[in-house]
Amino acid sequence: SQQGEEDPQALSIQEGENATMNCSYKTSINNLQWYRQNSGRGLVHLILIRSNEREKHSGRLRVTLDTSKKSSSLLITASRAADTASYFCATGPNTGANSKLTFGKGITLSVRP
Amino acid sequence: AAGVIQSPRHLIKEKRETATLKCYPIPRHDTVYWYQQGPGQDPQFLISFYEKMQSDKGSIPDRFSAQQFSDYHSELNMSSLELGDSALYFCASSLLGLAGEKYFGPGTRLTVT
Numbered sequence: 001s002q003q004g005e006e007d008p009q010a011l012s013i014q015e016g017e018n019a020t021m022n023c024s025y026k027t028s029i030n031n032l033q034w035y036r037q038n039s040g041r042g043l044v045h046l047i048l049i050r051s052n053e054r055e056k057h058s059g060r061l062r063v064t065l066d067t068s069k070k071s072s073s074l075l076i077t078a079s080r081a082a083d084t085a086s087y088f089c090a091t092g093p094n095t096g097a098n099s100k101l102t103f104g105k106g107i108t109l110s111v112r113p
Numbered sequence: 114a115a116g117v118i119q120s121p122r123h124l125i126k127e128k129r130e131t132a133t134l135k136c137y138p139i140p141r142h143d144t145v146y147w148y149q150q151g152p153g154q155d156p157q158f159l160i161s162f163y164e165k166m167q168s169d170k171g172s173i174p175d176r177f178s179a180q181q182f183s184d185y186h187s188e189l190n191m192s193s194l195e196l197g198d199s200a201l202y203f204c205a206s207s208l209l210g211l212a213g214e215k216y217f218g219p220g221t222r223l224t225v226t
Contacts, residue, residue, distance in 0.1 A: 033214070043156065043203060043217040088155060100146060100169050101205075101215055103155040 012110040019076040021107045023089035024069075031092045032065055033101065034074050036085045043088070046074075081113045115139055117218035119204050125224045126194050134189040134221045138206030144168065145187040146215060147179060148203040156203060162187055163209070194225045 013019050025032070031050045035043040049056045049065045049072065056063045062075040076083055086106035092099045118137040126132050138145050144163045148156040158171035162181035173179075176194075181187045191198060201222050205215040 035217075040201070040222070042219040043205075045214060045216065048214055100158045100161055100171065102158065103148075105155045 009105065010108045010110070012112065013079055014112050015079060015081055017079055019079050019083070019109055019111070021074045021076075021087055021109070022071060023073070023104055024071045025089075025091050025104070026070065027091070027093070029067075029091045029093060030099070032063075032072050033090045033092065034061075034063060034072075035088045035090060035103075037088065037106065038085045046087075076109075079109075079111045081111050084109060084111045117204055117206050117216055119202075119218040119221050121221060122219065123222050123224075125226065127226055128194055128196060130194050130225075132191045132194060132223060134191070134202050134204075134223070136187045136189070136204030136206075136218060138185055138187070138204070139208075139216055142206035142208045142216070143185065144207045144209060145181055145185070146205040146207070147173075147187070147189050148205065148217075150201040150203065150220075151197075152200070154200075159189070191223075196225050199223060199225045 029051055031048055033048045034046040036046055037043050047058045047061055047063050049063045051067055060077045065072045086108050088103050088106045090101040090103045092101055117139055120135045124132055146161040147159040149159055150156040159173040160179050161169045165181045177191050179189045201220040203217050203220045205217045207215045
């Protein structure tokens with residue numbers, strides 16, 4: 001069953017603007033992670049937020065997590081053309097050895113120069 | 114820093130043939146995960162191994178099998194290939210206790226003709 005559901009599915013913005021992407025999930029989680037994927041390439045880990053955290057920053061990235069609403073948002077500030085990629089949220093049920101990630105459908109971000 | 118290595122990067126096979134994909138995790142990582150990503154789809158979990166034992170199983174067809182060897186590298190064996198098996202196959206590794214963060218390889222693009 002689908003866990004993370006991102007919205008919007010596609011986002012086009014101008015360089016310098018902020019991009020906000022949302023993700024919702026269905027089951028209880030231990031952590032939620034965001035990944036970036038350039039076209040046809042590997043998945044690059046961006047940021048992990050634990051279920052007991054509400055907000056986390058990493059450079060131009062800000063992630064929020066609302067476990068009561070089972071949702072997360074990824075904010076990219078001052079976007080650059082190089083941020084053009086697909087973004088996935090993925091949830092982890094626990095931190096043990098069996099903790100596979102369940103991915104949602106990606107959001108395609110296009111940043112126009 | 115060393116990353117996850119996958120080989121080959123590209124593979125073209127015909128229907129009903131067999132393919133073997135290899136994954137070399139980050140040194141000292143003890144868990145390997147395999148994911149399949151169809152065109153325009155989100156990554157789907159196939160199978161994982163912890164300390165050379167299968168730890169979890171997802172939507173892996175019976176035609177596929179995998180194992181983790183004593184040096185921690187893993188192989189995904191795919192037999193009786195079908196057109197629908199054409200996809201990007203990702204391997205990820207992690208270390209128990211690293212709070213769920215997974216490191217993904219660049220992927221193997223399998224094309225079945």
